[in-house]
Amino acid sequence: MKRIKIIAGISLFLIFLVGCETEKRFPPKGYIPNTPTATSKLEAQYFWSPQNKISSPYWKAANYVEVKIKNIETKNLYGDGILNATGTYNGLNDFNKGNDPLIKLKAGYNDEYLFILVEWKDTTANADLFTWIWDGPVDKLKNDSADNWTSQKNHDNISLLFDKETSDEKDVWKWSLAYTAPFDMALNLNADRNGVTDEVLDKPFYWNSSGSTNRSGPAYEWNGERQEILLPGGSLKILDPAYYLLDSNKMDINGDVEAGQNVFNNIADCRFCHGPNGNGIPDGYTFGPPLNLNYTNKYTREGLVEYIGSEAHEGRGFQYWGRISNNITHINNLIAFMRGIAGIPAHILKVPVEEPFISAISNISVGGISSVNKEYKVLFIRKLNSEDPEDVSFDPQKTYSLSIQLSDNDDINYIGSDGTIELIFKSNKL
Numbered sequence: 331m332k333r334i335k336i337i338a339g340i341s342l343f344l345i346f347l348v349g350c351e352t353e354k355r356f357p358p359k360g361y362i363p364n365t366p367t368a369t370s371k372l373e374a375q376y377f378w379s380p381q382n383k384i385s386s387p388y389w390k391a392a393n394y395v396e397v398k399i400k401n402i403e404t405k406n407l408y409g410d411g412i413l414n415a416t417g418t419y420n421g422l423n424d425f426n427k428g429n430d431p432l433i434k435l436k437a438g439y440n441d442e443y444l445f446i447l448v449e450w451k452d453t454t455a456n457a458d459l460f461t462w463i464w465d466g467p468v469d470k471l472k473n474d475s476a477d478n479w480t481s482q483k484n485h486d487n488i489s490l491l492f493d494k495e496t497s498d499e500k501d502v503w504k505w506s507l508a509y510t511a512p513f514d515m516a517l518n519l520n521a522d523r524n525g526v527t528d529e530v531l532d533k534p535f536y537w538n539s540s541g542s543t544n545r546s547g548p549a550y551e552w553n554g555e556r557q558e559i560l561l562p563g564g565s566l567k568i569l570d571p572a573y574y575l576l577d578s579n580k581m582d583i584n585g586d587v588e589a590g591q592n593v594f595n596n597i598a599d600c601r602f603c604h605g606p607n608g609n610g611i612p613d614g615y616t617f618g619p620p621l622n623l624n625y626t627n628k629y630t631r632e633g634l635v636e637y638i639g640s641e642a643h644e645g646r647g648f649q650y651w652g653r654i655s656n657n658i659t660h661i662n663n664l665i666a667f668m669r670g671i672a673g674i675p676a677h678i679l680k681v682p683v684e685e686p687f688i689s690a691i692s693n694i695s696v697g698g699i700s701s702v703n704k705e706y707k708v709l710f711i712r713k714l715n716s717e718d719p720e721d722v723s724f725d726p727q728k729t730y731s732l733s734i735q736l737s738d739n740d741d742i743n744y745i746g747s748d749g750t751i752e753l754i755f756k757s758n759k760l
């Protein structure tokens with residue numbers, strides 16, 4: 331068997347050589363055909379044409395590093411009012427429900443850019459960042475009350491940490507499903523021994539809060555218009571309103587959530603079928619689906635009102651919707667409450683005005699986030715050279731080392747690479 335492999339290998343090599351001799355145009359379109367194999371170092375191959383999409387052919391053929399993982403940070407909890415936001419509390423036992431995320435790294439470069447593709451398994455996509463939820467679920471790890479507004483859930487994120495040549499600090503590239511994925515970018519950060527140090531000045535989001543604590547509740551909600559954006563690089567994106575709220579698509583919260591709770595449970599008796607606070611455990615004999623899940627936020631206010639009063643809805647009758655259908659205050663309060671139990675995005679996204687310094691393209695469609703996910707693929711692209719001495723500049727004659735850390739529905743507990751991974755640049759000469 332081994333001999334056959336060797337013979338096959340030699341023949342392929344000969345065919346390759348002959349191919350080079352007779353046809354000088356090799357390699358076709360700029361990548362070297364290869365059977366992907368696991369390597370111990372991260373080998374960046376030279377590209378003749380940029381492989382800047384996840385679907386670019388190079389990434390299917392590239393060698394890869396299988397990242398050995400360990401717990402980096404565990405058992406951390408957030409302060410009062412932030413609940414169910416530590417999905418990696420037990421590290422490897424929690425991440426991807428305890429299944430090995432099978433992290434792979436691939437790399438490539440051309441004269442201008444370094445490309446690093448990270449792939450890992452995570453069967454749930456978490457795109458929240460302390461989403462405001464009214465009377466949300468309690469957190470089994472904490473004693474906090476979940477009454478009224480709390481900040482709930484967290485985002486899936488990954489950081490690449492490059493060792494700097496001149497200090498023991500690290501140059502950090504961070505991607506988040508909550509706030510960088512919509513813009514095909516990663517944040518450019520710094521870390522020292524105690525972790526990530528700098529506050530990002532030009533971060534693409536700000537807090538959507540009516541006060542100063544994690545129980546204050548939101549100031550804004552979605553205005554119901556399609557969240558379509560044109561990125562500085564020219565690509566068009568649509569953002570799912572159940573997870574993302576754009577600066578240009580926000581409006582003041584319309585209605586009183588607490589009054590709406592009374593409309594829902596008592597005045598219009600929605601609880602008869604949908605259960606108290608829309609928990610899906612009906613008071614009556616007719617089953618209505620739970621309404622405290624964020625999918626109702628994919629609908630506009632008008633869309634919800636139209637549906638609730640429509641022939642298609644069992645709750646349209648005079649003893650339910652009929653009792654408030656002529657009262658605009660009750661209706662606004664009811665919908666505000668429904669927004670509250672479904673969850674209102676707690677961060678407002680601002681479209682960057684310039685092309686990002688670190689691009690990061692992912693396989694996730696931000697126009698319709700599905701909580702059921704298979705895997706993540708994130709392709710980081712950065713110029714080899716940076717003007718900023720805080721950043722690592724890459725010289726293909728040298729080697730570099732990096733580590734990675736990532737979390738699943740968390741941002742204070744992490745798993746990551748066991749040690750550093752060496753990045754080497756393969757020669758651009760054939």
Ligand code: HEC
Binds near residue numbers: 594599619621626638
């Ligand atoms: C008599 C039972 C009943 C009552 C009362 C009722 N609903 Fe419903 N509702 C349903 C059922 C059943 C569905 C699932 C779709 C269907 O078959 O109509 C539903 C679906 C919905 C949906 C859409 C959920 C989805 O799956 O897209 C919304 C929103 C909704 N109800 C809101 C309300 C509100 C608000 C009230 C109170 C004014 C209310 N419902 C009262 C039975 C009821």
